Amino acid sequence: MPVDLALSDGVATVTIDRPDKRNALDAAHYAALSEAFVRIRDDDAIRCAILTGSGDRAFCAGADIGAWLGRERRLKDLWATQAGPLPSRGLEIWKPVIAAINGACIGGGMTLLMATDIRVAARHATFSLPEGRRGVIAANGGTQRLLRQLPHAVAMKMLLLGDTMSAEDAGRWGFVTDVVEGDRVMDTAMGYARRIAAAAPLAVQAAKELAIRSQDLTLAEGLRMEQLVQHALLASLDATEGRAAFAERREPVFGGH
Known part of the structure; x- marks a missing residue:
C-alpha cells in the first residue's frame, strides 16, 4: 500500500510508505492520502490522527516531480475543487492531527504539515519550500498558511528564497511543538495522541473548529460562536460524564454523545 493507516485505541497512524523516494507523492499516494483522511473525518472510532513518513530520511519530499511531468492538465479540473480532498486542500x-516529522519536509510535505495541529520534529528534520x-508556487496552502504560522519576514524568506529551516529554528519560531531525538518522535506524538483520544471527542473537535475559524472572524463573532457551541455541549452525555467523574474522583469515559 502506498499509504498505511493503522488504528489503535482511537488513534489512526497514517504513514506515507515510500522511503526509497523520500516519501514523495505521485498520483497514487495523493489518492491514498485523501482516502485515509476522509476515513479519519468520518470514522467515529478515530478520535485523533498521526501523520508521518516511512524511514528516517524524510517526512515527505513533496510531489514526485518525475511522476507528474508530461501529465495532461485539463482546464475543467480547475473547478473540481472537492476532488482528492486533503486537509491542505x-x-x-x-479531529486533531499530529505530525511526526521524521526527516526532511519539503514542498508538498510542508503544505501537508501546515494543515496539522501539533508537530513533533526529529532533531535532524529540515523544512523548505x-x-x-x-x-511554480507552493500551492495547496503554501502561500496562504505560511504567513499565519511564522513571522512575516521569516515566512517570506522561506517562500521567496526557498531556504531550508532547521528543526531547531522551527522550534524557536513555534512552527513545531517539540524537537526531540529521532527515536523519540513517534513515542512523543503517540503520547499526545492518546491523551487527546481519552478526552471528550465532541469538546475536542469543537475546540479545534472554534480556534481555526476564529482566524476569519471578528472577536465578537467568535465569542458568540463559542457561547452557542458551549450551550450545545453542556447538554451532551459527555458533559454529564465529565461532571460525574469529577465528583466521583475517577477518570471519565467519554462516548462522543
Missing part, C-alpha cells in the same frame, strides 16, 4: 477535519526554483 480544504478538507475539514476537526523550493517551488520557486522550479517555476
Whole structure:
C-alpha cells in the first residue's frame, strides 16, 4: 500500500510508505492520502490522527516531480475543487492531527504539515519550500498558511528564497511543538495522541473548529460562536460524564454523545 493507516485505541497512524523516494507523492499516494483522511473525518472510532513518513530520511519530499511531468492538465479540473480532498486542500477535519516529522519536509510535505495541529520534529528534520526554483508556487496552502504560522519576514524568506529551516529554528519560531531525538518522535506524538483520544471527542473537535475559524472572524463573532457551541455541549452525555467523574474522583469515559 502506498499509504498505511493503522488504528489503535482511537488513534489512526497514517504513514506515507515510500522511503526509497523520500516519501514523495505521485498520483497514487495523493489518492491514498485523501482516502485515509476522509476515513479519519468520518470514522467515529478515530478520535485523533498521526501523520508521518516511512524511514528516517524524510517526512515527505513533496510531489514526485518525475511522476507528474508530461501529465495532461485539463482546464475543467480547475473547478473540481472537492476532488482528492486533503486537509491542505480544504478538507475539514476537526479531529486533531499530529505530525511526526521524521526527516526532511519539503514542498508538498510542508503544505501537508501546515494543515496539522501539533508537530513533533526529529532533531535532524529540515523544512523548505523550493517551488520557486522550479517555476511554480507552493500551492495547496503554501502561500496562504505560511504567513499565519511564522513571522512575516521569516515566512517570506522561506517562500521567496526557498531556504531550508532547521528543526531547531522551527522550534524557536513555534512552527513545531517539540524537537526531540529521532527515536523519540513517534513515542512523543503517540503520547499526545492518546491523551487527546481519552478526552471528550465532541469538546475536542469543537475546540479545534472554534480556534481555526476564529482566524476569519471578528472577536465578537467568535465569542458568540463559542457561547452557542458551549450551550450545545453542556447538554451532551459527555458533559454529564465529565461532571460525574469529577465528583466521583475517577477518570471519565467519554462516548462522543
